[in-house]
Amino acid sequence: xxxxxxxxxxxxxxxxxKELKRHSQSxxxxxxxxxxxxxxxxxxxxxxxxxLEVGVVPGxxxxxxxxxxxxxxxxx
Numbered sequence: 001x002x003x004x005x006x007x008x009x010x011x012x013x014x015x016x017x018k019e020l021k022r023h024s025q026s027x028x029x030x031x032x033x034x035x036x037x038x039x040x041x042x043x044x045x046x047x048x049x050x051x052l053e054v055g056v057v058p059g060x061x062x063x064x065x066x067x068x069x070x071x072x073x074x075x076x
Contacts, residue, residue: 031040
């Protein structure tokens with residue numbers, strides 16, 4: 001673009017965009033989003049570059065949650 005070849009740069013950008021879209025569709029098209037939800041989101045994260053971040057709360061784990069909800073159920 002700096003060399004004054006705006007049309008050429010625009011055409012190249014459009015071609016790159018089409019290729020990216022084609023690649024994304026072919027990758028995501030192989031996955032059935034209704035039955036393979038986990039695989040679908042994994043593929044989306046790979047395409048977008050985002051990672052699944054799991055929040056960790058100190059002192060809370062499956063056992064403490066089970067105990068908490070057991071107490072609530074017993075109170076009813």
